[in-house]
Amino acid sequence: MDWYRRAIDSDIWWSFKSSTTTVVAASVTLFIFAMAFLAPILAPHTPFDPATLSLSDGLRPPVLFSPEGDWSFPLGTDDQGRDVLSAIMYGTRLSLEVGFAAVIAAMLIGITLGLISGYVGGAIDAVIMRVADVQLTFPAILVALLIDGMVRGIISVKRHDEIAIYVVVGAIGLSFWVQYARTVRSSVMVEKNKEYVQAARVIGLSPMLIMVRHVLPNVTGPVMVIATINLGLAIITEATLSFLGVGLPSTEPSLGTLIRLGNDMLQSGDWWVSLFPGVTLAVLVLAVNLLGDWLRDALNPKLR
Amino acid sequence: MLAFVLRRLAQSVAVLLTVGVVAFFMFRYVGDPINAMVGQDTSLQERDELRQKLGLNDPAPIQFLRFIGNAAQGKFGLSYRTSEPVGRMILERMPATLELSFCAAMFSLLVGVPMGVYTGLYPRHWSSKLLQAVSLIGVSLPTFLVGILLILVFAVFLRLLPSFGRGETVDIGWWSTNFLTTKGLLALIMPSITLGLFQLTLIMRLVRSEMLEVMRTDFIKFARARGLSNRAINFGHALKNTLVPVITIAGLQLGAIIAFAVVTETVFAWPGMGQLFIQSVQFADIPVMAAYLMLIAFLFVVINVIVDLLYFLVDPRLRSQGGAARVSGH
Amino acid sequence: MTAGSNQTPLLEVRNLRVEFPTRRGTLVAVDDVSFSIAPGEVLGVVGESGAGKSLTGAAIIGLLEPPGRIAGGEVLLEGERIDNLPYERMRRIRGARIGAIFQDPLTSLNPLYSIGRQLVETIQTHLPLSAAEARKRAIDLLKEVGIPAAESRIDHYPHQFSGGMRQRVVIALALCANPRLIVADEPTTALDVSIQAQIIALLKRLCREHGTAVMLVTHDMGVIAETADRVAVMYAGRLAEIGPVRDVVKNASHPYTRGLMGSIPSLGVRSERLTQIDGAMPRLTAIPTGCAFNPRCPEAGQRCTVERPDLMPAGVTRAACWLYAPGGVGAALTREAANA
Numbered sequence: 001m002d003w004y005r006r007a008i009d010s011d012i013w014w015s016f017k018s019s020t021t022t023v024v025a026a027s028v029t030l031f032i033f034a035m036a037f038l039a040p041i042l043a044p045h046t047p048f049d050p051a052t053l054s055l056s057d058g059l060r061p062p063v064l065f066s067p068e069g070d071w072s073f074p075l076g077t078d079d080q081g082r083d084v085l086s087a088i089m090y091g092t093r094l095s096l097e098v099g100f101a102a103v104i105a106a107m108l109i110g111i112t113l114g115l116i117s118g119y120v121g122g123a124i125d126a127v128i129m130r131v132a133d134v135q136l137t138f139p140a141i142l143v144a145l146l147i148d149g150m151v152r153g154i155i156s157v158k159r160h161d162e163i164a165i166y167v168v169v170g171a172i173g174l175s176f177w178v179q180y181a182r183t184v185r186s187s188v189m190v191e192k193n194k195e196y197v198q199a200a201r202v203i204g205l206s207p208m209l210i211m212v213r214h215v216l217p218n219v220t221g222p223v224m225v226i227a228t229i230n231l232g233l234a235i236i237t238e239a240t241l242s243f244l245g246v247g248l249p250s251t252e253p254s255l256g257t258l259i260r261l262g263n264d265m266l267q268s269g270d271w272w273v274s275l276f277p278g279v280t281l282a283v284l285v286l287a288v289n290l291l292g293d294w295l296r297d298a299l300n301p302k303l304r
Numbered sequence: 305m306l307a308f309v310l311r312r313l314a315q316s317v318a319v320l321l322t323v324g325v326v327a328f329f330m331f332r333y334v335g336d337p338i339n340a341m342v343g344q345d346t347s348l349q350e351r352d353e354l355r356q357k358l359g360l361n362d363p364a365p366i367q368f369l370r371f372i373g374n375a376a377q378g379k380f381g382l383s384y385r386t387s388e389p390v391g392r393m394i395l396e397r398m399p400a401t402l403e404l405s406f407c408a409a410m411f412s413l414l415v416g417v418p419m420g421v422y423t424g425l426y427p428r429h430w431s432s433k434l435l436q437a438v439s440l441i442g443v444s445l446p447t448f449l450v451g452i453l454l455i456l457v458f459a460v461f462l463r464l465l466p467s468f469g470r471g472e473t474v475d476i477g478w479w480s481t482n483f484l485t486t487k488g489l490l491a492l493i494m495p496s497i498t499l500g501l502f503q504l505t506l507i508m509r510l511v512r513s514e515m516l517e518v519m520r521t522d523f524i525k526f527a528r529a530r531g532l533s534n535r536a537i538n539f540g541h542a543l544k545n546t547l548v549p550v551i552t553i554a555g556l557q558l559g560a561i562i563a564f565a566v567v568t569e570t571v572f573a574w575p576g577m578g579q580l581f582i583q584s585v586q587f588a589d590i591p592v593m594a595a596y597l598m599l600i601a602f603l604f605v606v607i608n609v610i611v612d613l614l615y616f617l618v619d620p621r622l623r624s625q626g627g628a629a630r631v632s633g634h
Numbered sequence: 635m636t637a638g639s640n641q642t643p644l645l646e647v648r649n650l651r652v653e654f655p656t657r658r659g660t661l662v663a664v665d666d667v668s669f670s671i672a673p674g675e676v677l678g679v680v681g682e683s684g685a686g687k688s689l690t691g692a693a694i695i696g697l698l699e700p701p702g703r704i705a706g707g708e709v710l711l712e713g714e715r716i717d718n719l720p721y722e723r724m725r726r727i728r729g730a731r732i733g734a735i736f737q738d739p740l741t742s743l744n745p746l747y748s749i750g751r752q753l754v755e756t757i758q759t760h761l762p763l764s765a766a767e768a769r770k771r772a773i774d775l776l777k778e779v780g781i782p783a784a785e786s787r788i789d790h791y792p793h794q795f796s797g798g799m800r801q802r803v804v805i806a807l808a809l810c811a812n813p814r815l816i817v818a819d820e821p822t823t824a825l826d827v828s829i830q831a832q833i834i835a836l837l838k839r840l841c842r843e844h845g846t847a848v849m850l851v852t853h854d855m856g857v858i859a860e861t862a863d864r865v866a867v868m869y870a871g872r873l874a875e876i877g878p879v880r881d882v883v884k885n886a887s888h889p890y891t892r893g894l895m896g897s898i899p900s901l902g903v904r905s906e907r908l909t910q911i912d913g914a915m916p917r918l919t920a921i922p923t924g925c926a927f928n929p930r931c932p933e934a935g936q937r938c939t940v941e942r943p944d945l946m947p948a949g950v951t952r953a954a955c956w957l958y959a960p961g962g963v964g965a966a967l968t969r970e971a972a973n974a
Contacts, residue, residue, distance in 0.1 A: 134322045137556075137604050142563045146330075149585035149593050153334040236446045243448045244570055246585050263452060263571075267467065271456050278449045286444035293440075522741035528697055529736070530756045530807060531729025540755070541744050620791040621745060 015298045025290035032284050036092035043086040044072065048251070062272050076272040079265060087258055088277050092284065094254040098168055099235040103227050105173025106234075110180025111216070111223070117181060118188025119211055129185070132178040141237055143175035144168075148246050161249040168247050172237050179226050187219045221299045228292035232285045239281055255281045308622070312612050316605040323601035327594040328371045331381070332360075334590050380595035385587045390595045394577055399479045400470060401569070401576035405562045407492050408500035412561075413554060416504040420511025424546075425538055427516060435508070442505035447564060451498040451571035458494060466491050468573035499568040503557045510553050514546035521545075547618050555611035559604045642713055643670035644847050645694070645815055650717075651706035652689050652698065652871075654918075661918040663689050663702065665871040668945070673814065676841065676848045678862030678879065680855060680894070682915050686871040687851045691817045693717070694849070695734050696724040712814070730760040733808030733846075737820040739800035743792040749776075749803050750788035753810060760811035775806040780836060798829035805837060812844060819851045834861055855895065859883055867891050870916055870926035877951025887948035888955045890927045925956070935963025 016022055035042065062076040062084075075084040117128040135143060148171045155163075191197060191214060200210045241247030242256030243263075250257055255277045262274025338351050338360070355361055359370060374380070380390035423432040459467035471491030473480040482488035518524060519542055527537050566578035573579070577596060584592035616622050652664035664686040671677045679687045692698050694709055696716070709717040716727060728734070736742045744752060753772035757763060763771065769788070776784035779802040792800060801821065808816050821837065822830040838861050841848050850862060858865050859879060866876040867888065875888040886892045893911035913930040916922060922929055928938040937956050948958035956963045 130318070130322065134319050137319065137559070138600070139560050139563045142566070142600070145566065145581070145585050146593060146597060149588060149590075150330060150334050152585065152588035153330070153590050232444065236444075239446055240448060240567055243446075244567065244582050244585075246582070259449070259452065266452065266456060266460060269460060271460065274452060275456065278452060282441075282445050282449060285446070286441060289440070289444050522736060522738060523744045525697065526734070526736055526742040526804070526807075527744070528725075529695055529728055529734035530759070530810070531725050531727070532755065532759055533725065536755065536759070541747075544746050545744065619746060620748070621793045 016294070019294060021290060022294040025287040025294070028283060028287040029291060032092060032280070032287070033096065035089055036096050039086070039089035039093050043083075043089045044074075045083040045086040047082040047087040047090060048253075061270075062276075065272070075276050078262065078273045079270075084273060084276050087253065088255070088280050091253050091255045091258045091277060092280060094165075094248060094252065095235055095238060095256070095281070095284075098165060098172070098238045098248070098254065099231055101169045102172035102176070102234040102238065103230050105169055106176035106230060107180055107223065107227060109173060110177035111184050111219075113177065114181035114184025115188060115208075115211065115215070118185035119192065119208060125185075128181065132181055135175070136178050140172070140175040140233065141240055144171040144237055144241060145244075145246065147171040147174055148241065152246075161251070164247065164249050165252070168238055168241055171241070172234050175237070176230050176234065179230075180223060183222045183226065184215070184219050187215050191215050191218070225292070225296045225299055228288070228295050232288040232292060235281070235285055235288070255284075309612070312609065316609060319605055320598075320601055323597060324372050324375070325368070327375075327597050328368050330590055330597075331371065331594040332364075332367060375595070375598055380598075381591040383584070383589055383592050385584065385589045385592075390591045393580060393592065394595055394599060395478070397575060397577045397580050399481065400574060401562065401565050401578060403482050404492065404495055404499060404568070404574060404576060405558070405565055407496035408498075408503070408561050408565075408568075409558050411496050411500035412504035412507055412557070415500075416507030417511055417550070419504075420508040421515060421538075421543060423508070424512040424515025424519070425542075427512075436512070439505040439508055442501055443509075445501075447498060447502055447567045448571050450501050451494070451568060454494045454498060455571070465494050467494070470575060495568050495572045495574055498571065499561055499565060502564070503561055506557060507550070507554060511546060511550055514549050515542060518542045518545045544618070548615060551611055551614050551618065555607050555614075559600075559607050562603055563600060643710075644673045644675075644712060645671040645849070646710040646713075647690070647694065647707070648710070649707035650690065650693060650704065650709065652686070652693050652702060653705040654702050656701075658919070662705075662921075663871050663918060664693065666707070667868070667871075667873050668707075669866050669873065669876055671815065671847050671849060674841070674845045674847055675864065676838070676850060676862045678858035678865040679849060679851045679868060680853060680858055680865060681868035682853060684915060684918070685868040687853075687868045688819050690868070691734075691819050691849060691851050695728055695732055695817055696721075697728075697734075726760075729756060729813070730811045731813050731815065733810075733813040733816040735801075735804055735808050735816060735818040735821045738824045739797055739804050740824065742804050743800060745792050748789050748791050749795070753788070753803075753807060756807055756810040771810075772806075775809060776803070778809075778840065779803070779806045781806075797825055798833060801825060801829075801833050802836065805833075805840065809840065809844070809846075813846060815847045815849065816841070817849045817851070820853070821850070822854070822857060823852070830857070837861070855883070867894065870921055871918065872926055873945060873954060874927065875948075875951055875953040875955075876945065877953075881950040885949060885951075887951050887953040887958065888927075889931050889933050889957075891953070925954070933957060933963065937961065937964035 016026075060073050060077045060081075062074065073083045073085070075088070077083055078087070113128050117125045148167055151167045151171075188211060191211060196214070197207050197210055201207045238247055238254060239256030239259070242254050243260045245260060248254045248257050250261060253261065258277040259274045259281070262270075262272075262277065265273050338354055338358075359367060362370075378391040378395070380394075382388065383390050383393060386393070419435055423435050426432050455467045458465045466487075469491060470480075470482055471487035471489075472485040473482055473488055474484040475481075482492050524537060524542060527541050532541075565574075565576060566581055568574065569576045569578035570582055577599070580592060581596045583589070584596070647670065648668050650664055650667045651662065654661040654663055667686070667690060669677070679690065681687045689698065689702065692702075693704050696719070698704065704717050707717075708715055711727065711731060716724065719727070743749065750769065750772055753775065754765065754768045757768040757771055758765070761768070761771075773784045773788055776788060781787050781799060781802055787795075792803070795803065805821075808818075816837075818837065822833050825833060834857055837848065837850075840846070848861075850858065852858060862879045864877060865879045865882045867874045867882065867890065869890050875882060875886065875891045877887075882891060883895055886895050890911070897910055911930055916926060916929075922939070923942075924940050925931070925934070925938040925943055928934040931938065935956065941956070943954045943956050943959070945952045945954050946958050948955065
């Protein structure tokens, strides 16, 4: 088992090294991750501490594009005098946190429902899979919007800002669970009828326990691929929700929120406030998607 | 064939019912319909009377049937936000969304399919590789970002196109259209491109991979061995065989376009259903959300039925076997 | 070309070499193969899978799948070289002068078009006929290949026919423009045994009636024995033996052919038991030096491991084997020496 795993690992390593695009994508991803998670150390300013802001710094253009630029604000400032670069670093961090949390939430929901659906079968399976089918008909963003709206209906709109981040994570998680559930379910259906499961049942072991032990390792590969591809989607969905004004609030801005705030200044020609967060978002998602594509091909050569 | 159509219809009804249940629970239990109708100072007793009168104390299944019955007639109650009838609010905004979605769908199909065919036929050509790389970027760009970039370039810097609103519209009965004025048409350009771009890249990549797959099949090899011209092979044989999966996805994408209009309409301040939906999410305007959900589900189901009918036109195997064997092999 | 065109072979293949460039070097899939087919003659080409027989057929009709390519030799059709023709000119030959039949009738036809449409488009590609005339010809062809009720069946789709009937349609498609040669690649392999005989009989009858020559590629010696006039045996991309079918079956010269015939129940001389050839055909990445068969050959000598034999007269057939050279196979070879 050990040598087998090592062989797989080295194969993946080889296919990683031999693809320049993938290496570049991985480097870019690592760079952005580092920039985001080290923001408190690296960022030149603390953009959301009102005490450090000065309106006289407001709407400074980026240094390379205008003589009015100031090197302490390399990418310019917004109308409040906030440093765009620092805001991007903190915003990316939030976007990534929400993205990862949402993917993990989707994974947990999907794997659990997939196990139940495949193992229990019958009416429960039918209901879960029917809901999955219906949900799959709708784009994830719409599902996330609906869930967000429903939460706003249940709790008061005012309190919403405080828990916004959890609502967004939950909404995105609930809109991406279907793929995991389907993968796990089909794997369970295959394993369920294997003899060791029957045998386990005969000697009174909990077959569910055995399923979890044997099925989960089997689906690690596909689940990882889905998760990587979903990470890009989750980041986009969060950004879209925040851009639409139903995601993270402006007191705690993610990349999407920054773009929305900057969008108001776009018409007057102050393009940098929204463009730089936008470019960061696009580059991040592109890099993550390239990694996801590569991982899918590397783990499943038959697909291409 | 009849059995197939009936089964598909039954599935459609099941989807609509599931969505109906969700919408009903939202409408009835997430929000409180009474709040929308009465003022702050209405007494509890009056509220209870109203509740009784509206049948809100009836058993849930009866309320559900009433809800579905009303929905079928376009009655979705009153908006919490504006106190207008939800049905009329949506109807007023529907033409804007449908025209935008139509243009976006046309754009993505008319550009995406030829690009997919080209890159599928000449996968080794440098231009195909370039298109393929660009399409990956297209898939990674969030819709709203595309819209912002277009506005920045064509509205802010070049001042060529309007950046928000529908421009000028003409009313034909209750339907207001963009298609009859120059300003209206100009206003359509950027939103359509924004909305269609993502689907365009999807369609292009799908047609390309289907094309590559079909070109490897035996019947294409045999067609070559029969000495048919490249033109007949590529467009007569290969393209037609990619149609079934392409129609499927294109149908789903059309639905997705209508749903994604939510984002585009917000970027371009386009007064359509999507914008209405976002406002209703922001204000937790449950009746509008429920109605929008039902309407979108209905549109999806209609599109699916049309897609199924198109299958019959394309694939003779379905015509004769009643769809028992949908063997297109995926 | 001499005036007595009886003597000009219909198809002549000279020193054909097919290569596949791969990341780990170039594979030679067909190596220095030469043979000819006379007008109206049926040449069987046999060999194990991977012996290069299908690729030889694909090279002749100019449909090698890239990255495979003809790296040497020439192919002549009625004295005219066709292996180096531009795509468009070769296309006009395919279907018109060389027809083709592939292995699997289930996948050879486009499922979305009626068989009539596929016949008519092939006919109109090659013959100057109107749509009505082409349709009439299509119906006649279907009748000829034994499709009952051809007038109504012509508008049916491929999935409405059985496997055997579909292969008849494929044969009709190959005959559309009355080609002089048909390259049939495993035409019966995918069919039920009971249908195989019918299809072979049909093919044989049609070719006799039309005077069409056939290159019949198969791994089934039974089919060859029943159909072919001459047979070519391929091994590891090379021609091992070629000769009249009766002689190759009954008195094979090449040790490989003998082994091959001995392993077939109905053909082997009624010996006590079937023989078998030890080992397996080498992979294209590891073809032995000298004669490719030498590691498996019971009669191999020193010379076989060093020098590659060309086809040489061997009794009634021609075989690529040093047994029939004046010097013989050289010093005897022990297994140990061969493996060392």
